[in-house]
Amino acid sequence: MTKLYGIGVGPGDSELLTMKAVKALQSLDIIYTPFAHKGQRSVAEKIASPYFKADLVIKRRHFPMTLDLTEKEKSWKVIVSEIIDDVKAGHNVGFITLGDPSVYSTYSYLLDLIDHQIPVETIAGISSFQQIAAATSIPLVLDDELLEVIPATADMSLIEKAVDINDNVVLMKVATHWSEIFGLLASKKLLGQAIVISNASMANQQSFKVAELTKETKLPYFSTLILKKKYQF
Amino acid sequence: MTKLYGIGVGPGDSELLTMKAVKALQSLDIIYTPFAHKGQRSVAEKIASPYFKADLVIKRRHFPMTLDLTEKEKSWKVIVSEIIDDVKAGHNVGFITLGDPSVYSTYSYLLDLIDHQIPVETIAGISSFQQIAAATSIPLVLDDELLEVIPATADMSLIEKAVDINDNVVLMKVATHWSEIFGLLASKKLLGQAIVISNASMANQQSFKVAELTKETKLPYFSTLILKKKYQF
Numbered sequence: 001m002t003k004l005y006g007i008g009v010g011p012g013d014s015e016l017l018t019m020k021a022v023k024a025l026q027s028l029d030i031i032y033t034p035f036a037h038k039g040q041r042s043v044a045e046k047i048a049s050p051y052f053k054a055d056l057v058i059k060r061r062h063f064p065m066t067l068d069l070t071e072k073e074k075s076w077k078v079i080v081s082e083i084i085d086d087v088k089a090g091h092n093v094g095f096i097t098l099g100d101p102s103v104y105s106t107y108s109y110l111l112d113l114i115d116h117q118i119p120v121e122t123i124a125g126i127s128s129f130q131q132i133a134a135a136t137s138i139p140l141v142l143d144d145e146l147l148e149v150i151p152a153t154a155d156m157s158l159i160e161k162a163v164d165i166n167d168n169v170v171l172m173k174v175a176t177h178w179s180e181i182f183g184l185l186a187s188k189k190l191l192g193q194a195i196v197i198s199n200a201s202m203a204n205q206q207s208f209k210v211a212e213l214t215k216e217t218k219l220p221y222f223s224t225l226i227l228k229k230k231y232q233f
Numbered sequence: 234m235t236k237l238y239g240i241g242v243g244p245g246d247s248e249l250l251t252m253k254a255v256k257a258l259q260s261l262d263i264i265y266t267p268f269a270h271k272g273q274r275s276v277a278e279k280i281a282s283p284y285f286k287a288d289l290v291i292k293r294r295h296f297p298m299t300l301d302l303t304e305k306e307k308s309w310k311v312i313v314s315e316i317i318d319d320v321k322a323g324h325n326v327g328f329i330t331l332g333d334p335s336v337y338s339t340y341s342y343l344l345d346l347i348d349h350q351i352p353v354e355t356i357a358g359i360s361s362f363q364q365i366a367a368a369t370s371i372p373l374v375l376d377d378e379l380l381e382v383i384p385a386t387a388d389m390s391l392i393e394k395a396v397d398i399n400d401n402v403v404l405m406k407v408a409t410h411w412s413e414i415f416g417l418l419a420s421k422k423l424l425g426q427a428i429v430i431s432n433a434s435m436a437n438q439q440s441f442k443v444a445e446l447t448k449e450t451k452l453p454y455f456s457t458l459i460l461k462k463k464y465q466f
Contacts, residue, residue, distance in 0.1 A: 018249050134355040149379065158379065
């Protein structure tokens with residue numbers, strides 16, 4: 001029976017896919033992959049491409065990067081209906097996502113719209129924050145400690161509460177809200193306890209001690225901050 | 234140059250290792266693996282063993298399961314000194330951990346004790362909670378939402394605070410503190426919003442709707458709870 005595979009391709013290095021993800025990729029007839037701007041290959045596609053079969057049909061589709069949910073849903077519905085048709089026509093179909101498909105991924109919305117009309121298998125991937133911990137050999141969380149994962153787009157009062165109760169905080173995509181995040185950490189005297197890693201496991205990976213940055217620093221789009229209150233970076 | 238590889242083997246299914254983890258395993262001369270009771274193969278060893286070279290030297294070592302940190306450190310120091318000797322003698326050495334070596338792993342303590350005396354490479358693995366989300370095709374976290382990961386051994390007042398501010402909570406190893414955890418969720422009328430998965434991705438995986446359990450339920454040791462306030466299980 002054919003199905004849709006939702007495949008996490010990890011943060012950047014093609015070796016960070018699981019064996020299961022590679023096996024699923026190699027069983028595909030068709031792959032759907034997002035691009036934000038017409039004609040560009042997505043980062044996820046570049047990561048997964050070493051495992052593509054020669055005759056794999058690649059369907060690059062536009063996923064609008066807008067805050068307008070109605071506009072996004074309109075595009076998603078078209079893609080979902082294509083995917084359903086392809087699976088029902090007897091093809092194994094894949095949808096690839098950067099990192100883990102269960103962690104801040106458009107895939108979750110597609111699943112909602114698919115609403116059990118076709119069989120689906122989700123394959124976990126390594127998240128950027130896990131790779132950052134691995135690359136720096138810094139534990140994310142130990143013993144009885146808590147770990148909080150927060151997108152920098154969340155409400156600042158909620159981010160503040162989360163920073164207050166947790167020893168370990170991962171702040172995702174901090175670039176667009178850097179000035180507020182930096183200000184919060186400065187006000188709590190936590191600048192020395194935080195690092196930022198940009199483009200984790202990609203060729204252009206960079207790391208920054210937050211204490212050496214300023215409110216004005218321009219960070220790359222894929223930038224993740226790790227705060228560890230018991231650490232000194 | 235030889236080194237120590239800290240390798241995450243994922244939650245149970247041998248296909249959930251990354252390509253990088255498999256490549257590292259195949260480059261090893263010696264592997265260190267924990268067992269809790271003398272003579273038993275650890276779960277991590279069973280998961281990784283399909284990738285062992287025929288001449289791999291397996292050094293099973295005892296990691297005491299005690300709350301006495303001094304006793305644990307005594308054992309760890311002996312193992313770390315063995316590992317350092319093996320790497321300095323020109324061997325590639327591996328240490329395998331269930332899940333991700335950066336998430337609640339003894340590996341972090343070994344790293345502390347190794348204290349840069351030998352080169353180390355850490356390889357991320359899929360955590361049980363990621364696999365649970367994948368297996369059930371339930372997103373862990375979306376949009377501006379927060380995700381909290383808490384060990385059930387943490388202070389109950391802290392767990393309560395974390396449950397209050399987060400839409401998505403992963404409670405690790407809930408079996409030993411089930412009665413308190415169940416009580417907390419019941420008091421907040423959140424039983425219907427939680428599931429427990431035991432032995433994720435292993436042959437004996439089980440899942441339970443928390444609303445169908447009681448304070449007295451005996452859960453398997455490897456049991457993880459996922460609370461999603463916006464969901465109804």
